Amino acid sequence: MKLHIGVNTFDLATHDGDDLYRLTQSLVADLQHYSNMNMDDEHDQTQIAFDELLEYLCFDRESK
Numbered sequence: 001m002k003l004h005i006g007v008n009t010f011d012l013a014t015h016d017g018d019d020l021y022r023l024t025q026s027l028v029a030d031l032q033h034y035s036n037m038n039m040d041d042e043h044d045q046t047q048i049a050f051d052e053l054l055e056y057l058c059f060d061r062e063s064k
Contacts, residue, residue, distance in 0.1 A: 001056050005049045012056050020061075024053060 003010045010023065027050045034043035 001052075001060055003049055003052055003056070006045065012053070012061070020053075020057060024050075024057075027053065 001012045003012055005027075012020070015023065027046060030046045031043060031050060033039075034046060
């Protein structure tokens, strides 16, 4: 699965658990920042990416 965040694309299948953990932390920090700064468009885009990442982690990722 590929996750698109702005101009960046992440191929989640190539990420290990540590990479996915750091990506999750980064998205949560971005959500907090955009919310605090009232940056609605950026917040919405990040929320979609975060939801897609959670869906991948919960349902699509094969345990290694």
